[in-house]
Each structure stands twice: as structure tokens, then as C-alpha cells.
Amino acid sequence: MADALTANARDLARDLDWLTSMLEMRLSAWFAEPSRSPPLPLSGPQPAMPLGSGSLYAAFLLRHDITAAERLIILLALAPHVRPHLLDVLWTRNEVTQRGFTEFGGVAGCGGGFMPSAETALFLLAGDDLAERLKVARMLEAGERLSRLDVLRVAGVALGEPQSSGALQVSQRFLGMLTRGRETGPVFDRHFPARQVSTGMRWEELVLPEATLSQLEEIRHWLQHGDTLLYDWGMGHRLRPGFTSLFFGPPGTGKTLSACLLGKLCDCEVYKIDLSMVVSKYIGETEKNLARVFDQAEYRRWILFFDEADALFGKRTQVSDSHDRYANQEVSFLLQRIEEFNGVVILASNLKANIDDAFMRRFQSVVNFPMPRAPERLRLWREAFPARVTLDPRLDLPRVAERHELSGGTIMNVARYAALRALARGTTEIRAEDVEEGVRRELHKEGRAV
Secondary structure: OHHHHHHHHHHHHHHHHHHHHHHHHHHHHHHHOHHHOOOOOOOOOOOOOOOOOOOHHHHHHHHOOOOHHHHHHHHHHHHHHHOHHHHHHHHOEEOOOOEEOHHHOOEOOOOOOOEOEHHHHHHHHHOOOHHHHHHHHHHOOOOOHHHHOOOEEEEOOOOOOOHHHOEEEEOHHHHHHHHHOOOOOOOOEOOEOOEEEOOOOOHHHOOOOHHHHHHHHHHHHHHHHHHHHHHHOOOOOOOOOOEEEEEEOOOOOOHHHHHHHHHHHOOOOEEEEEHHHHOOOOOOHHHHHHHHHHHHHOOOOOEEEEEOOHHHHEOOOOOOOHHHHHHHHHHHHHHHHHHHOOOEEEEEEOOHHHEOHHHHOOOOEEEEOOOOOHHHHHHHHHHHOOOOOEEOOOOOHHHHHHHOOOOHHHHHHHHHHHHHHHHHHOOOEEOHHHHHHHHHHHHHHOOOOO
8 A cells, every 4th residue: 555655656756847837837827818818738758657657546537538628627636635835826815906816716625725626626617718618618517528537516606606616526435545555446425325235255155046147147248248339349339338137035045245246356346225215205306316326336337236116116106296207207317317327237126017018028038036946945054054154953054944934034034043042151052942043033024923
């Protein structure tokens, strides 16, 4: 990590020196003749970012082919965090109005330093050239590259105020990558309703019927060879860029685990979105929340796993009021984003029958996760307990597996209960009565008799 931080500091220092020189150039031109201040000459030389520099900052610029204008905007947003005095020159007082220059922008901060606004970026890059200002303003809009890449956004625009008055706010993820030397995922909150999920298990430990495993292999093959199929084999004009699958089956049968293992096997991060939480009572909020997830996933090769898909894709009733019409609008928005998304989207439901038939044709695969059969349950039981424990000779796992129809998730709950009971006794032996009691408790939770 120390090497990554050193590399980041080296490349950032060089780029911040470049920002300083460009800012000096802009101010010199402005004070010489404000009404004819031209755009910056960005076609000139800029600091090179050699491959293999070891800098996450340089790797980001190269990977996404960041333009000179985008690079300066990023540096402007970063300056208050890494070299705050760089922008002190923008505190210059206008002797005519006896206050700061409107042209320089800026917003009030708590630390005493100059906090750049979108107006600051417009001034730096475009000067007084209106056409260039409009081009730069578009670069700062939500949904454009810098926003989609989760680098920065324009924040805090008051109702009725110009968009350029908003603060140029760098994302915590991007700032953390530069200042901590490692990439971190976005923060889960009501504005970003997706949480990264993962597993320590291996693909070989997945206990599922052969038919289910075969369908999961199809998704795995898409993750590994989809780009080759679309671009090298020339099928991109006939197929949409992504892959959408429906996972259905009772709780605890391996839907989330399978998504995590697909991601692990193909080196993709998996983000889980609970649609029952995302759906907002406020008009427009559902679309905004989901848009943030798709915008960030677009360039990062994420697998998006939508749990409780019934919340939006359930059987539709006749539209009778504005709430029903808006619910249909939410569904249409999500379907559009899914169809445009170039990655893998998995929607999960407990029952296939809960999903509206009109949506089924949109899935490239529909994968059934049934309750495990007795042989599969026996394997789950045998693999549920750690190697360091011993099993009570009276514990007949084949009989337990045959007798009780339980999901893999439920079996793990029983194993946890029995193992904790053993630890509480100060032993490593898993007792038969603890397993039976654990089974009884789980069946009672589900409203079933032992």
C-alpha cells in the first residue's frame, strides 16, 4: 500500500503542478482582457502517464482514456483535499465590486480554503467563450462520464439557482483510491441502494442439481467469452450487449451464493439490490436510485443481483390510479436500463409464478433452484461442519438428510446452532440431540411440524 500511495503522490504532484500552470495562464489572460478570454489551449503538452508507473491514479486515466479537459476538472475537484493552497489565488478581490470575482465561482466551506464550484471549472476551461462553456457544462452533468465513473458530481444546487453554482464534489470512493492507495466500493445508503456481496466458498463446494449447474455454466461462459462473441465474432449487431437471468426457488437454495461464486470465478464484483427497499414512495426517486447503480456498474464489470424481484416484476393489476401508473413507469425504466446494460443482471424470486409473463421473454436464461434432494442434503450436512469437530456416534446424518427436507441455508443454520452448543459446553463434539433440536427450531420458524 505504501508503494501505491507513493506512486499516487508522485503522479498527482506532477498533475497539480500542471493545473497550477493552466490556472496561471487563465488568470493572466483574464486580467489582460476579460471580455476576450479564450478557452485554454488543451491541445498542447500535458504530463505523460507511463504504463507501469504503479499509480492507481495513472492507471485510472489510461484505462478510461480521460481527456485533458476531464483531467483538469478532476484535479480541480481534488485540489482542496490534497493541495488546498493551490486555489488561494482565486480569493482575489474585485476592486470594483469589493467582493470576490463572480467569474471564479466557488462555494463557502468550513475549512477556510477555496472550494471550487462548477463555475470554477467553466472559468478555467472556457473563459468567456460561451460555446465552450456549454460544452464543459455538459461534461459536468449527471449521467456524463465523470459522473458515471463515480469520480465527481455537482452538489448542493439550491432550487432556482444556476447549475454552475453547485460545488465540484469528488466522490469518496475516488478520493479514497488516491489517498489510501486502494480502490473501495461505493457506500451503501438510500442514494446508492446496492451492497457488495461475496463468499469465501469455492465453486466446487456448490451443491445443486446438474440441470441448475448447467444453466449457471451458461452465465459463466458469457462472462468469460461474451466480448469475443459480440465483437470478434461480429454478433454485436444481432445481440444486446448484456445477459439477464432469472433465479427462482425457495429461500436458502443457493441463489445469492451462486451469483457470488460466478463473480468470484470470473473476477467480477457482485452488487446486491433489494428492490423492496429501492422502491420509493416519492415520484422519481426510484429511477434516480437505480440510475446511480447502473451508471457506476457500466464501466466496472459488476454483476447486478436484484433480490425480491417480485417488488417490481410481480403480476400486474389493472391500472386504476396514479400509483399504479407510476409503478408501471418504474418497471419500464428498470427494463430499459437492464436491456442497455453491458454486464450481467440477475433477478431473484422465490416463485417463478410471481413474475409477470410479459417479462419472461426478456430473460436470456431462467434458472430453477429447487429444494435439495436427499443425496444433495446429505452432502450439505457432511460439508456443514468444520474439520476440527467430531460427530456424535449417535448422529445418523444419512437418516437426518432423508427425514428432513431442508434447504442448504437452513442446514447451515442448524450446523451453526449445534456448533455453538458444543462450544458452550467446552467441547468439539457435535451432539445428535443438538442437531435434532436445531432442525426442530428451523421447522418451527417455517411453520412446519417435525
